[in-house]
Each structure stands twice: as C-alpha cells, then as structure tokens.
Amino acid sequence: MHGARTASSGEEEANTMSLIEDRLREAAQEGSIGCAKLFEIAAELGETPALIGAEASRIELRVVHCQLGAFGYDDFGERRLLHPLSEVPDLVAKALSKGVIDGKLSCAVAWRIARGFALPRLVIGCAAETEGLRIGPCQLGCF
Numbered sequence: 508m509h510g511a512r513t514a515s516s517g518e519e520e521a522n523t524m525s526l527i528e529d530r531l532r533e534a535a536q537e538g539s540i541g542c543a544k545l546f547e548i549a550a551e552l553g554e555t556p557a558l559i560g561a562e563a564s565r566i567e568l569r570v571v572h573c574q575l576g577a578f579g580y581d582d583f584g585e586r587r588l589l590h591p592l593s594e595v596p597d598l599v600a601k602a603l604s605k606g607v608i609d610g611k612l613s614c615a616v617a618w619r620i621a622r623g624f625a626l627p628r629l630v631i632g633c634a635a636e637t638e639g640l641r642i643g644p645c646q647l648g649c650f
C-alpha cells in the first residue's frame with residue numbers, strides 16, 4: 508500500500524452526514540428550522556438543498572418559514588402566507604406560466620423568476636397563487 512490510508516467512501520459519507528446532522532441540530536430552535544437556514548447550511552457545506560432537507564426530515568426537524576410563503580407560518584397564526592395579489596404584471600404572469608411543468612411551478616423555477624425580476628420570493632409565491640398555480644416540488648423535499 509502506498510501513502511497514508513484513506514477513508515472509504517462509506518466512511519466519508521458517514522462523516523459528511525454526521526457533520527450535516529450536527530450543523531442542523533445546532534441551528535434548530537425548538538425542533539424547527541427555517542427554509543432560509545437550510546439553504547444557508549447547504550451552501551456552507553457545499554451540499555444540495557435536497558440532501559440537507561432530507562437529513563432535516565430524517566432527524567425529525569420541522570421545516571418552517573418557506574421563502575415562497577407556502578408553509579410553516581403557524582407561529583404567526585397562519586399555515587401559509589400566500590394570498591392573492593390585486594394584480595400580477597403581464598411579464599411576471601407570462602414567466603410563471605412558462606415555468607409550469609405537469610401543472611406545477613417548481614420551487615427552483617419560482618426562485619429563478621424572483622431573481623430575474625429582482626422580486627422577493629414571497630411576491631412570486633403570491634403571484635403564483637393569484638394565477639392559480641400550485642408550487643412544487645420543493646427544493647428541500649418538503650412537498
């Protein structure tokens with residue numbers, strides 16, 4: 508054998524999952540963790556949001572405060588923050604409509620639309636609601 512012994516891919520994966528779990532538990536508050544915090548952890552650790560979301564689910568953390576407003580606002584007396592807007596600009600409505608696949612607007616596409624129009628994600632979530640579009644799937648795997 509040449510050089511130092513390296514960890515097997517199984518050991519590396521176990522170490523990565525342990526690091527993710529530790530980071531999630533550290534960031535959680537009262538068994539809950541926010542959507543934005545999960546994305547922050549994913550970026551910090553260089554992992555996908557889907558992996559971070561799956562690990563949060565595995566350790567039974569409740570994901571709250573969806574950035575599109577779709578779920579997790581019980582602490583504000585609301586299940587979700589989505590509500591119809593008085594009006595959706597035509598360009599935004601067209602972008603939303605174009606992004607629909609199999610009758611749904613994915614979370615990732617909604618985020619891209621928000622970024623493209625320099626709008627808060629919550630506004631795009633509400634615009635989708637106004638247009639009668641369902642959001643899904645979630646990038647974290649929540650729905």
